[in-house]
């Protein structure tokens with residue numbers, strides 16, 4: 001049974017695309033308040049797994065529980081209403097709308113029965129929190145990359161998630177920007193939201209993750225703390241030829 005301190009429980013999740021098994025028999029748990037990282041070489045199945053968690057894909061087999069609810073076949077909307085938020089690898093705001101309007105849309109549609117003026121108030125508070133308040137009235141297409149990522153996190157937070165999924169939100173950021181993004185994610189967790197993130201920049205994983213799940217060829221290769229998994233011979237072999245401790249560059 002799923003207990004309340006487990007926010008996500010995946011059991012035997014499998015996703016096939018025709019003859020290709022992108023995710024195979026993946027099981028893991030995420031505890032409330034935990035920052036969990038999913039890492040693995042290119043093509044390991046990380047994004048597919050995130051799509052199974054968010055509801056973009058339905059699993060070929062296996063189950064997923066979100067905060068005690070079986071959401072294995074639930075829509076993205078239902079998962080969102082239960083408390084799952086997602087920021088995407090490819091930033092997709094509404095470019096012509098202002099930053100404030102973009103976040104307001106998230107606040108309006110994230111919860112059934114939300115009111116426009118409360119949604120706007122919540123959006124303002126989120127812009128303060130993500131450091132975007134001074135850009136509130138700019139069209140979203142005027143933001144730089146770091147601000148785009150902040151907007152994406154603000155939009156996801158606007159749906160008041162209990163669990164936030166992040167897919168490589170640090171990609172393309174300069175080291176100082178990545179450090180700011182790390183602080184933002186820590187702040188999100190400190191506000192009581194569990195964070196599951198995919199990241200290939202290892203120093204960020206080391207700094208941010210309480211626990212790490214390593215995937216390779218669709219399967220879970222290892223789980224544990226950053227130091228445990230990076231010392232695991234299976235993990236070292238999977239990453240052979242790549243620099244495990246590469247710095248943010």
Ligand SMILES: Nc1ncnc2c1ncn2[C@@H]1O[C@H](COP(=O)(O)OP(=O)(O)O)[C@@H](O)[C@H]1O
Pocket residue numbers: 017020021022040041042043044045046047048049
């Ligand atoms: N929609 C899809 N249709 C067919 N194959 C896919 C699809 N999405 C991902 N794949 C394949 O699944 C495997 C895992 O991909 P992905 O989940 O994107 O890995 P990662 O995010 O770890 O790089 C890859 O071989 C990829 O080509």
Ligand SMILES: [Mg+2]
Pocket residue numbers: 046047048
């Ligand atoms: Mg990916």
